[in-house]
Amino acid sequence: VENDAVTVIPELLPVLRGIVGESAVLSVDDVTAGYLRDWTGRFGAPSGVVVRPRSVDEVAQVLHSCAAAGVAVIPQGGNTGLVGASVPLAGEVVLSLRRLSDVSVDAVAGQVLAGAGATIGAVQSAARQAGWAYGVDLASRDSCTVGGTIATNAGGLRVLRYGDTRRQVMGVEAVLSDGTVLSHLSPLTRDNTGYSVPALLAGSEGTLAVITRARMRLVAPPVPSAVAVLGFGAVDDAARSAGLVRRTDGLSAVELFLPAGVELVRSVVDLPALPPAAAYLLIERDGDADGLASAVADLPGVVDAAVADDAAGRASLWSYRERHTESIATLGPVVKLDVTLPLDRAADYLDAVDAVVTGVAPGGKVWLFGHLADGNVHTNVTGVPEPDVHAVEDAVLRLVADLGGSIASEHGIGVAKREWLPLNRSAAEIDTFRRLKSALDPAGILSPATLLP
Ligand code: MLT
Numbered sequence: 001v002e003n004d005a006v007t008v009i010p011e012l013l014p015v016l017r018g019i020v021g022e023s024a025v026l027s028v029d030d031v032t033a034g035y036l037r038d039w040t041g042r043f044g045a046p047s048g049v050v051v052r053p054r055s056v057d058e059v060a061q062v063l064h065s066c067a068a069a070g071v072a073v074i075p076q077g078g079n080t081g082l083v084g085a086s087v088p089l090a091g092e093v094v095l096s097l098r099r100l101s102d103v104s105v106d107a108v109a110g111q112v113l114a115g116a117g118a119t120i121g122a123v124q125s126a127a128r129q130a131g132w133a134y135g136v137d138l139a140s141r142d143s144c145t146v147g148g149t150i151a152t153n154a155g156g157l158r159v160l161r162y163g164d165t166r167r168q169v170m171g172v173e174a175v176l177s178d179g180t181v182l183s184h185l186s187p188l189t190r191d192n193t194g195y196s197v198p199a200l201l202a203g204s205e206g207t208l209a210v211i212t213r214a215r216m217r218l219v220a221p222p223v224p225s226a227v228a229v230l231g232f233g234a235v236d237d238a239a240r241s242a243g244l245v246r247r248t249d250g251l252s253a254v255e256l257f258l259p260a261g262v263e264l265v266r267s268v269v270d271l272p273a274l275p276p277a278a279a280y281l282l283i284e285r286d287g288d289a290d291g292l293a294s295a296v297a298d299l300p301g302v303v304d305a306a307v308a309d310d311a312a313g314r315a316s317l318w319s320y321r322e323r324h325t326e327s328i329a330t331l332g333p334v335v336k337l338d339v340t341l342p343l344d345r346a347a348d349y350l351d352a353v354d355a356v357v358t359g360v361a362p363g364g365k366v367w368l369f370g371h372l373a374d375g376n377v378h379t380n381v382t383g384v385p386e387p388d389v390h391a392v393e394d395a396v397l398r399l400v401a402d403l404g405g406s407i408a409s410e411h412g413i414g415v416a417k418r419e420w421l422p423l424n425r426s427a428a429e430i431d432t433f434r435r436l437k438s439a440l441d442p443a444g445i446l447s448p449a450t451l452l453p
């Protein structure tokens, strides 16, 4: 999805430069490239304008000027999004929040106040230094940002224990498209004084307001843990076990991957082969290797288990799962379909999806992995010629909806899936979304091609 070279109306450029300074407006192609194309390689524009404000005040002025000029804006954090929502498609100005990157921890309250552009890695390390931890963790931790992870309600590797990003956010400062600054960053943990703006903005994907700062709750630092990779003789047993294992206390992750994914990762990363199996689950739990081994001993269909409780061993087992995304990316543009299944239909999905894809794109290769304790299966398809992409998306998302699942688990709807939102949301719900959008963004300049069909 790419438009021809587009130019923002020339009169706006000096106005933007007057607000943020000459060097904070980027418009030369080789400087802007990293802001204009996304991680999937599928979405973006060949040229465009990037504005890099340093303060909420500058963000407000930029939005006010763009609204007055009728120019659309794409708020952007680390540009690690996978659904086309973080890059321009039709002449939108990219509003990069990366310079708003301050982080401060209140060690007594167990909270962090962070600028929208702070990376999740920076938040995690500030929390760690103060004796706390941040509950959200994901492979892109050193690039993805506070604002982007709130806007997408990012999930990641520890949702099972701490919940998604929405659950961490206590307050936000955000700017409406007319330049109005909304700020409620109170440290109070009990505060029922009306509508929850953080809850509304979490998952709004840049369509309602631009998040500039946030206050998040921290969690107790994790105790030493053990990691197991279990091989299963049948996919069905792996899916059942992802549910059953949740009866065990102290779990922090239950992740799925398949033998084809292991071989692909091993072609990119130097890792030993795993014993043959139909599917693998990575399970992480507080305590030592023996405790984890006995906790998983009764799971059905386990044919092999590797367990580690030392840092190097744990990291090496995590690599089989965590290095999937980058390994798949070496195969060219990827159709990313991040979906949730009810756990009792997950095996049906895992069995059916290959044939559904090759039925519409015979050369397509499906890679399946994800956060299976929550039913989340990252469905990545490579080798699909551009004319067949739509048919692949349509076939997979309809299969998901038929099985009672969600077409967007943790990456959002973005540009990529908005056409299929009615598979999961009623006409009344979508109409209410539109009313919220026009109340908060009457000029319709914020991420106009995202989320709403
Ligand atoms: C992951 O869990 O690794 C991410 O959500 C990224 C992906 O789906 O590629």
Ligand code: ZN
Binding pocket: 156, 370, 371, 378, 410
């Ligand atoms: Zn994920």
